Each structure stands twice: as C-alpha cells, then as structure tokens.
Amino acid sequence: SQGAPQSGSSTNNEGGEDSGGKPKYAFVFKNTGNPYGEKMMDGFKSAVEELGGEVILRSPDQPTAEGQIQIIEQLITQKVAAIAIAGNDQDALEPVLKKAMSQGIKVLSVDSAVNANSRILHVNQANPERIGRVQIEAVSEMIGGEGQIAVLSATSQATNQNLWIEWMKKELEKPEYEKIELVKVAYGDDLRDKSVSETEALLKSYPDLKAIIAPTTVGIAAAGKVLTDKGLAGKVALTGLGLPSEMASYIESGVSPWMYLWNPIDVGAAAGHTAHALVEGTIKGELGDTFEAGDLGSQEVVADGEGTQIMLGDPFKFDADNIAEWKDVY
Amino acid sequence: MPENVIENSTQLQTQVERTSKLASIYKFRELGLLVFIVILSLAVQFRNPSFLSGENINDMITNTAILSILALGMMLVLITRGIDLSIGSTIAISGMVVAQVVSTYQELNPLLVILLGTLIGMVCGVINGVLIAKIGLLPIIATLAMMNIFRGITFKISGGEWISSYQMPKSFVSIATGTTLGINNLIVIAVIIYLLFFYLINHTRTGRQIYAVGSNPDSAKVSGIKEDRILLLVYTIMGGFAGLSGVLWVSKFASAQGDTASGYELTVIAACILGGVSIAGGSGKISGIILGSILLGILNNALPLLNVSPFWQTGIQGLIILVAVIINTLVKRGVDRNNLMRRKI
Amino acid sequence: MLDKQGYIQRNILDKKEFSLKEFFLQWEWMLVIILVVVTIINANLSPYYLNYASLRDGTMIFLDKAYIVFPMAMIMILRDIDISVGSTVALSSVVMATMYNSLGVPMELAIVICLAVGALCGLINGLLIVKFKELSAVIVTLGTMILYRGIAYVILEDQSSGNFPEWFGFFGWGYIFGIPFILILFVIVAIVFGLLLHKTTFGRQIIAMGNNPTASRFSGVKVDKVKIIVFTLAGLMAGLTALFLSSRMGSTRPNVANMYELDVIAMAALGGISTAGGKGKIIGTVIAVFIIGYLQYGLGLINIPAQTLLIIVGALLILAVAVPKIKLPNFIKRK
Amino acid sequence: MSEYVLELRGITKEFPGVKALDNVHFKLKAGEIHALMGENGAGKSTFIKVITGVHSPNSGDMFLNGEKVQFDNPKDAQKMGIAAIYQHVTNYPDLSVTENIFMGHEKVQKGTKRLRWKDMHAEAKSILRDLGSAIDPKTEMGALSVAQQQIVEIAKAISTNAKIIIMDEPTAALTARESEELYKITERLRDQGASVIFISHRFEDMYRLASQVTVFRDSKYIGSWGVNEITNDQLIVAMVGREITQVYPNKKAKIGEKLLEVKGLGKMGYYADISFTLHKGEILGLTGLVGAGRTEVCQSLFGITSYDRGEVYLKGQKITVKNPKAAMNLGIGYLPEDRQLQGLVLDWGIGRNITLPALKELSNKGWLNNKEESAIAKRLAEKVNVKANSIFDLVSSLSGGNQQKVAVAKLLTADLDIIILDEPTKGVDVGAKSAIYEIINDLAASGYGIIMISSEMPEILGMSDRIVVMREGRITSVLNKADATQEVILAAAMSDIKGKEVG
C-alpha cells in the first residue's frame, strides 16, 4: 500500500507492443550463473516461444533485490507484456512491481514468491508444506525413527527455506517422531566454505548426530562433501533439496540415500504458460481460474495466504536408481 | 641517547646490546594479536571442549590453508603500496576453467592441473601488473575493474552451469582431500609455499626489493631498482596464488560455480591487516599474516561451535576484528612506552 | 628591506594567465566526451532510450548510492577509504524501519533518526581512525563494515520491515515539476559538496591534508577534526541513501546495499578522484555517476546479460583511466 | 689515460619551463676533493643527478677516465664506481640500516644468491663505527633522527667502494663535531684514491676539505679555481654576483618584557627539567648535539606533541597548548626542521602554501577569498624574496633555499608573538642565509621573541642574544652572548653529566 508510483508522470503507454508486434515476456531470476535458474529460464523460453511470444531473460549479477529493481525498471521502459520473477526479497520489489502492474504489465512470481500485493499470482514449484513434511518423513526412514538431526539451511533470511523449516518442525510434532530431536538449525549462507565449517561444527558439537537435512543445493552438496571426506557415509544420513548434478556422486556413494527436488524446466514452462494466459486474458489470476499449460496439463488457480497461486506437484525423489538419468539434465 | 658520539666504546657496546634486546621484543609487533588469539582460544575451549581437539585443529588449519596462501600473495601486494581486489574473481575463473578441463580430460595428471590453474591465475595477475606497472593505473582501480571483468568472463565461459562432483575425477578431488605423510595436502602445499617465500622474502635480493619499492618508490628508482618489474612480479605472484587457490578451492568443495569466492578478497585483506601489514606499504611480516589468517580461521571455526545465534554471528565477528586490532595497537603502544621509560635522560 | 643587501626586488605575479590548453586538458572534458559517446551508443542501441521520460526515470534507478560518492571523494582525497558505507546504509534503514514499525515513532522522526544513525556510524569510524592512528581507515572500516551489518541482523533478524506511510514513497518515486525528487536533491547536494570542497577553507584543508598531512598539521590544520567531519559526512550521506533505498523498496532488510562501497569507489575513481591523495573535482564525480548509471541503464534496455555488463563496465573504467596515462613521450621512451 | 677521472662538457638540462643547467663544464682529478658551490637553485643538485644517471641531459658529453660514457639509470653509474649522497634523504624508512646501506649492491652467496645477512650486518657495523656512529645496523631507518639517517647515507656511499663519491650537502644536518668526523672520513677516502665532489653552503667545509672549487650561478658555469687561488670575497661575488659585506646583520631590537617562561618541562623518554625564559625582541639560540632533544621541546611548545611535566607561561598566563592551531592563536609559530615533510605542500603553488596557516583569517565565514589570498601571498613571497615568477609556481620546482623562504613566509601570515625556528638556514646559500638572518633580525626588532634552534656554531654565536645548550634531553648551560664562545658551548653540549633514570 505504500510507495505507490505516480503513474501520471511515468512513460506514456501507447500500446504495449511495438517493435515486431510480438508481445514480450520477461523472466527475472535471482542471480546469474545459477544452473537451477538457467534451467528454469530454458523452460520459460521454450514455452513462451511455442506460444508465439518474444522472450527476455534477465538476472542481476548478485542475488539482490536492488539489482532486480533496476532490471524491472528497464523492462517497464521496454513495455513488456509480462514479467515473471523469482524474487530476492518478498517485500522490497513491491513498489516497482506495482508500477509495472499499473502500466498494464502482468506480473507473476515463480519459485520464490513476492508478497501478494506485488503480483497477480505465484507459480509454486511444490507445496511448501509437502516439501517440509516429506523431508522429515525421509529422514525418519533413514535413521529408523530415532536420534538427533540437524538442519543446514541457506541464509537466515531465505524465506523459502524458513517456511519449509517451519513445516518440518510442525511435522516433527507428530507422535511417531517423538524420538527424533532437532538439535540445531545452522546457516551456511549458500557459501561453500561457510557451509563446510557449519557442517563440521555440527558433527563436532553433536557427536551422536544421525542425520542432516539441507534444503538448499550449496548446503547439501557441501555437507555431502564433508561426510564423504570424514568417511561418515552410512553413519550420518543426508537428505534435503539439491540439484541432481551436484548430488549425483553423493547419492551414488550412499552418503545421501535420496533427496528431493522438482524439475525447474517444468517450473519455468509453467510460468511461461501462466504468463501467456494472463496476457491473453484467459485467466485473471483469480481463485478458480483454469487454463491449459501445455504438457503440464490443466492448471487451476488456488489460494495462497492473501494471494493466489498455481501449484505444481509434489517434490520429486532422486535416489540411486534414477540419479544417473537426471544428473546430466540439471 | 646521542648514539653517534663515542667516548667510551665499551660502555657503548653494552648500551647497544641492551637496546637491541629491547628492540627484539619491540619488533614482534603482533604480540598483542598473539595474546588475543590465545585468550580467545581458551575462552572458546571453555565453552566447547571439542575446540582444541586434534580433529578440530586439523579441520581448522585445512580450512585456513587457502586463505593463508592468498594472504601471503596479498601481503606482497600491500607491501608495494598496492591492493588486489580481483583475486576472488581470479579464483573463480581458474577454478571454472580447470574444472571444465578435468571434466573433459579425466585422465589429466593432478600436477598438470595445478600448474594449469596457477598459469591461468598468473595470466590474470600479469594483466593487473601491466595495467599497474606499465600503464600506471592505481591498483585499487585497476583491480576493481578487473574483478568485474574476470567475474564476467567466468560466467560467460561457464554458460551459467556448474561443474559438479560427479564430473570430476577422483585424482582431481583428492588434490585437496588426500594426504602426504599423513598431513592434508592443502596444509602441505601451504607450508611449502610459506617456506619458499620465507626464503624469497628474507634472503634474496628480489624479496628485499619488494620492500624497498613499497617503503620509498622514489629512492628505489635512485637505487636502480626496476619498480615496474617488481610490481609486475608481485601481481603475477598474487595471480598465481589465486589461480592455485582456485584449483584447491574447486577440488576441496568438489564443485565449480560462477560465483565462487565472490567477495573473498576482503577476507584476505582482513587477514593481512590483522597481521600488521600496513596498507601504506613497506612493512609486513610472514609471522604476522600467519597470525592474521589463524584469527580469521578461528572465528570461522569457533562461532559455529559456540552455537551463537546466526543473527549475532556477523556482529560478533566484526566486533572481534575491531577489538583484536585495537588491543594489538594498545599493546604496541605499551611496549613503545616501556622502551621510552627505559631511556636515560 | 632586502634591497639594501643588493638584491633585485622581484615582482612575483599573483595572476594566472588563462590558458585555453590547460582548460581543455582537464580530466572532466574527457568524462564529458565519454558521457556523450555513451549517450550516442545507447540511443542507437535502444529505441526506448533517448526520450525525456526514459532519461529522467533512468536517473531514479542509479542515483541512490550516488550521494555517497561526494564524501567518498573527500575521503579518497585524504588518502583513506571507507568500505563501511554499504553496511551503514543497511543499519540506518533498519533502525528507521524498526523505530517506525516496532516502537511507534512517527515517520518524520524516524527519518531524522535514520540520518542520525548514519552520521553516528560515520562519526564512530572517524573517532576510531583518529584515536588509533596506527590503524588505517581500511582496517577500521572493514571492522565496522562487518559490525554495522551485524547489528542490523541482530535488530531485524530474518525479517523485512516496511509498511511505511504512503508519503514516504515520495523519496524514491516522487516528482517535483515532473523532475524526480531524487535528481533534484542530488543536484543540490552536488552543488553543496562542490562548494564545500572547492570554495571553502574546509575544502582547502582537505586537499592540503591529502597532499601532505604532516605539513598540514604543522600549519595549524586540525587534521583530526577534518577527518572526523569527513567520515561523519560519509555516514550522513549513507543515511540519506538509506532513505531513498527504503523508499524505493517500500521496506528494508539487514542485507540491503551489499557491496555498495565498491560501486561508489568505482564512480569516484572514474570521476578523477585519486586515492594517491589531493586530486579530484566534484564535477568529475557527478559526470562519472551519470556515465556509469546511463551506461548500465542503456545496456539494460537492450537486455544485455549481467555478465556482459560486468565486463563492459570494468573495461570502461580501465579505458577511461588508462587512456590519458598513455602519453606519447612515455610510450616512445619505453620502446 | 686522461688526467681527469671525470669530465663533463657543455651539459644542458631543461625541465619544463626551467633551464636548470646551461652549458656547464666540470673536471675532476683523481684523488681530489672538489667543492661545487653556488646559490640555491644554481643547478648543483641537478648536475649531480646528471652525473649519476637520474636525469639524462638534453645535450653535452660525459667522460670517465677519458672515455665517453652515457648513463641511462643510476645503476649504470653505480657499476662504473660512482656513488652519490643526495641532498634530500632517499632512504627506506621501513627497512633496516643494513639494508639501506647495501640496497642495490647486496652481498650474496655465490651460486645460491642467498643474501649474506651476517656479513652485511657486520660490515655495516664496522663502516658506521668508522664514521664514529654507534647506530645499531638492525634498527629501522625510520626510527633514526635526520642526522643519523644522513650518516647512514654516507655509510652507504662508502660501502660501494666507489672511485668517485658525490656528496650533496652532507653537512647540512650535522653539527660541527659530526662534520669533523665526516671531514676525516672524506680525507681518508681521498687518501685511498677516491675522488670526491662535495657540495656545501658552508665555507668552512670548503676550506677545510677541498683543493679545487667550481662555482655555478643561475644554471651557468662561472669558473673553477684552486682553493688557495681565490679569496673569500671573490668567491662570494662569483657565487651571488655581488658583494655581501656582512653575513650577520647588526642587532636592532631592544629586549623587552618577558614573553615566555618554561618551568621544569619534561616528557618521558625525550627531555626533562627544561626551564628557560624568552623576552620580547630577544633571539634565543638553542643548540646542542644532534638528538639532544631541541626539536622535541619546541614541538611540545607548539602543540605537536604533549609534555607530561612542568608548566608554560605566556605573558604571565599559564597556558596549555593542545594543538598547533591553538599555539598559533596564542601567538606561537614554528618553522619545522624538515621543510619537505613538515613545512610545505610540495605539489602546491607558492601562494597556497603561504596562506595555508591563515585560511581562517583570509576567509569570510569559511568562504575563501581568492583575491585577498593572492594579494597576501604575493606580498609575503616578495617580502622574503622567493626566486619565482608567480605565486602559482609549484614549490616542488623551487630549490632548497627558496623552499625555505616560502616556509618562513608562512609564519608571517599569522599574528604571532613568538617564533620558533628549527634549523632555519639548513641547506640555504650564503645570499639567502643573510637574507633570512635579516628577516629574523627584523622580526626581533618588530617585537617578536625568537627561539632559533641551530647546530651551526657561527650562526648561533652570530645571531643569539642568549644561548641555551642542551645535552641528552637536559639543559646543561644558559649563556649570555658575551660569555659564549665555541669552546664553552661545545663543552656544555658534551659535558659528562650522569644521566638518571626517568619515569
């Protein structure tokens, strides 16, 4: 509700499409050089191009909201038809995204949401509740329902991760997990060196630790490396969310029996279809709207707190049987 | 003490000896830092007894090895009144290229790989060196610009992809995890480099010329020291170390990313200045940067062990760095004061 | 009185001849040329670039941190550097948001507090640097850089804090007579700093200290005081940047303005401020801000990937600083 | 082989806008000590730098033992056996004395190229000892006083075993006694077959040492004479182009009321028990051996450093001086001994330098008044007669003596009662010296109280009304002009009082 841009003095909007006539669909990821984001953008790109749109893929060089604000301003000036964004901050993009929407640009968030005011809807890669609960189920199975576990997260402010960790804690309240103790949530800040130090500290401070859940790629891979180097395969179990390519060796070696993720290509494609549906007016982003999302089938807009979202399926399980076919994909 | 008047040479002799003994205490400038490290270690040990366990000490030193190699290079740069902000990017570029190479040529000899990474780093260093020594750019500007450029190139050549553990041959990963004579290779490499450079810095002409250029560039010219060559050398060494560290980094974490070691230059500079290297040039000692690296190593290792809230960690780290340098300064002042008090008037 | 000794009494001129050559050999002209070139290139690259609205709104994107360039220029003239400004931005904005949201302080007062916290951070830097002369500004501000951001984390933890009143959006988004407020204030602040550095005794003292700190002290310049004031100004401007940034984001978080210091230093350096001390003009930094800002904006309009942008900005920085250094005679001598 | 070890013909050297050397000649015989004299800015130092390859001349030839040579950098000259001590100390403050001595010609192990530290330390020690100095070769250069650094420079030249040694004003920072040591060393070097070029503004140096003297004036070669062939007056005329009848001007000032009283001042480790008084119109000479603590006392009075004991009274009021600005406001001014480091902003013009201490007075509520500033700068620059074209000439392009005049001019901007001059004529030519003496005398006559630190005995004796002698941080003697002779002062400066532990 704050910092509303004064649309009157902004670029006059003489018909959203000029050069070439094709509507432009922009995708803004968190930062550049991130294979997860690259795959998502690939998915977005092929979906939009199939649907006849022009694609703009952008990300700042650092994962900051400030960098994304600059990019969005530039996209507004270019009069794009839609912006799909994986936000670096829930709230900080609100004013600039509102400005975009006030000029008729369809804004949706993907992967990591911006707040409900800043978007028309969110494309959710998987249900956060399921993401949280499924990891506890997995860890319980790995350690036989008993023992100390710890979480190694990204930064202490990563809203995604924090939400999942909340759901993990809720799941742990169930009686079947009463012998499982969550001893610590550590933060590796998505830095390799820090994640390694944090993992080592966990192992030393809790000699009886049975498992580590790391719901972030850098964290889970770093933990996998530490457990491998210290020869703790089979003694301390590892699961969480990670890129199959990063985790392939640790899943094959058994350090991590299995872990989860979704397919970022599909997530990107879903964002592309959703953006298209918004631009074409097929949906308004209101509850109950439905549309056809290509190979992903029919999608329905459902509630998400104060806003609405498209929800893709459960996270996908990667284990020793299927990792080989995925590790070269992403 | 009018030192240049001799009346009685035996009296003079004793006087000189006394002052030089005093001077040797005084000369260990990082006394305060050492004391601080000891106290800090004891305090951490008190809170978490696994801190001073053999395993943890081994982990700590292993994790600090790369930092200490980089700090050595940075010390040389700082001594010449320079600075190198591009090393984080150099680490990334060398790590990325090397990882791509080993993922294609799995059979490559690890030594060749190390050499390749070092060479890439040296090329980056030479570019910095030419800009600074030959064209005369200010080091902070030249390396700030090259930091962006190297990072951009790394992203370009990686095409946004990472090279992951499964793509790396065992021989490559074991560069960082393997041991020689029971000691982790990273530590071995760091120790060898330190020994070599201790010799270079203190016992060769070139080593001393590095100090001379930083201490007074104008006199260096008058003494016939080729300042530009020394600068070129120093930035090449720094680049080489960064390149080597890139290999070690990627091997240690078994993953190469475009944003590897982003911002790491500040940590390295912090290690140097904590260790008493003056950014005004001319002074800096190996013993100092070892202590500086160790202090940072302890911080990285101990804060997680102490179970400090993640929200407090950054603040505590900043506070400890400030307190450490301030205590070091106060101790130095105390030693100076003590020396003054002993002066006869 | 010396004439009786047989000296020829010299006439020492106190007027300088205006030299057209000298006038045009100034670095600032080089910057103007670069700015023109950037504008021409951008206009050719993107059809969206060269119109009033685009150029005007483009400034709103990059001007927030540009305020810090001025005191940073002064600090660099003093042969120092302040790498804590990014953290100061974060801390002052976090304190402001917390004051307003958690303690119910009126926004007007919170804004004043934001500036005050910024200035206080700068003052602490200055005091530490002056009290512990053995330490350089780099190590002090490296320490406070980590410390200030650390305090911001302690205050807000993993939360963001926003919900500012509607009018607060004016700082980052508002216009006066169709001109962005952030641009108007920037011009005013630039003029103030330009006058301060080039037309007052204070500025003269800064330049003297940059050239020879010892001689300045012996000449009665209160070197400590000057240093403290300059660092405090840097903090104050960081506080101002915090206002604009939080206004543009409608909220704040402990991790905002990360690494701003490097951008600011790059702008000052391109503007001709020498860290070797004693040299540089405010007008140069102003032009440099627009060069870097518009370059990034223009290339953004043709959707250049971030990695390419990194390379281009780096190369520009090197070229701009290197070209005037490659003087012909030097070049020949080296061969 | 030629009769001359070194010969230069028709050397011209131009800097942008300045012709520093204009077709000059020079001939140096083997085993000769050759004095090179001339006013400040005559081009002597530039000439030296041409010989050593620091500057390359625009035209002219150089012959070494009859053979034509050309040096492109100092190392070439070093290899050919030429060593120089430059006028402005060129040392490495962070490195040890040994390293400073051996930089550029280190002793290395054959084969391994390892530095032979032990040998170098030992040799450094023995050279220094020969020079009569007990400086520990392992101390850092930066911790030494200016004079001690000068001695190290000399040691450095000696250590190269050079055949030609050039000394550019080596005695400028030395006292009579130390100069005497230097004379002996120089003679010994000569006796061992070296040739020496010696630049000095002190006539006693020349008479004591040189057999030949060459004079430059205004960048030109004036002539070369055997020292016995030319009278003092003729030499002065050759140097300054006119006669100077009297070096020390007649005292005009009347000594008035008490201005300053210092009681029992002490600073741990530097000085103790300093008490003296200064009156209006009085010139108080402060002398002693180098390192006696004179500078430290005066800098405490000026607020640069603090004292930890004692009191200072100005016109009967007890004062504490917090910083130089406060000192200037109270009416105390100080001319620092190291004009390049402490006195001047070298990259600035003359005008800006002169007005730096008075910015506040020249400005209106903080705004600079450029017109008034230029006018004052012009007036004062002319008053001390700086050799320059405009107030915008860079100070770095001035010769040492003219730089010193600019530094003196700075003091005249403020409204002062007391002026402290620390070695005011160090490195200043005879003409400028008498001009500076004249200025000092006029200042005293107009009511200033003046403290003049000097290591030059004739100057102290010639200028002072009273003389305070310091030794090892204490005042050993206060003499009236009438009682003061060279012997009495030397005795007081070196008398053997037992020092006691302080603090």
Ligand SMILES: Nc1ncnc2c1ncn2[C@@H]1O[C@H](COP(=O)(O)OP(=O)(O)OP(=O)(O)O)[C@@H](O)[C@H]1O
């Ligand atoms: N690097 C330089 N650039 C420009 N002018 C210079 C430079 N060095 C010396 N000069 C000028 O050359 C002239 C000769 O200077 P030089 O230092 O040789 O005089 P000097 O005879 O040694 O004087 P002094 O006795 O004061 O040391 C002076 O006018 C000086 O200003």
Ligand SMILES: Nc1ncnc2c1ncn2[C@@H]1O[C@H](COP(=O)(O)OP(=O)(O)OP(=O)(O)O)[C@@H](O)[C@H]1O
């Ligand atoms: N930076 C320093 N560090 C340590 N000791 C110093 C330093 N500067 C001066 N001293 C010592 O302090 C004492 C007083 O020095 P000061 O310079 O006041 O003497 P001075 O009589 O003025 O001699 P000079 O002729 O060298 O100026 C000397 O013993 C000197 O060696």
Ligand SMILES: [Mg+2]
């Ligand atoms: Mg000279």
Ligand SMILES: [Mg+2]
């Ligand atoms: Mg002195």
